[in-house]
Amino acid sequence: MxxxxxxxxxxxxxxxxxxxxxxxxxxxxxxxxxxxxxxxELSGNNAIIVMDDADIQLAVRSMLFAAVGTAGQRCTTCCRLLLHESIYRTFLDQLVEVYKQVRIGDPLENGTLLGPLHTPASRDAFLKGIQTIRSQVIFA
Structure with missing residues (x-):
């Protein structure tokens, strides 16, 4: 849990x-x-903390939805993940696998989990963030 x-x-x-x-x-x-x-309420910079006794599969699914379930466009979107060191590798390996299954595309099509950003400014901010964290990519 x-x-x-x-x-x-x-x-x-x-x-x-x-x-x-x-x-x-x-x-x-x-x-x-x-x-x-x-x-x-701390301004929507939300974290998920996963301890060593957690149900890893449940925590991974929860993390995925909290991060991309509404395309990151809600105040409760997860922005940080804090993992107990003993589950770090297992958790990240499973998280990478579920991210591979995220369907990105037209939000009006069934099965799409993550759609496009809503403005050019949002796109630019997203691309800037990608450049900032490129050295920390686990899955691409």
């Missing part, structure tokens, strides 16, 4: 801590220390 990770574990994981996140972390930490549950 995909686990929910307590804030104190995330904060102690040596993740980048940009200044814009300081208020969020302070608020979340205060809630945690007082036994309060909080749900923070």
């Amino acid at each position: 995909c686990a929910s990770v307590p804030l104190h574990r995330i904060c102690s994981a040596n993740l980048p801590n940009p200044q814009s996140n300081d208020t969020i972390l302070d608020f979340g930490s205060a809630c945690f220390c007082h036994g309060m549950v909080c749900l923070l």
Whole structure:
């Protein structure tokens, strides 16, 4: 299963801590220390965290839909994937295989999962992103 990770574990994981996140972390930490549950909307920079006891097949399918299910054009689109190191290779191998099955094309045709971008500016931003991460490509 995909686990929910307590804030104190995330904060102690040596993740980048940009200044814009300081208020969020302070608020979340205060809630945690007082036994309060909080749900923070953090501008749609969503991550999926997959721990070592996860159902890998379920997590892979969930990741695929969260990333491309609505062509990345919703506030809950997954932008980051955090994997436990013991499942890293297995997860990525399976993710590559499911990405190979994604049908890209006309969204009005049955079976198409991912359609075109809606404006030239979106296309340009997408192409710029591709250039930025080209050295990190796992599957092309």
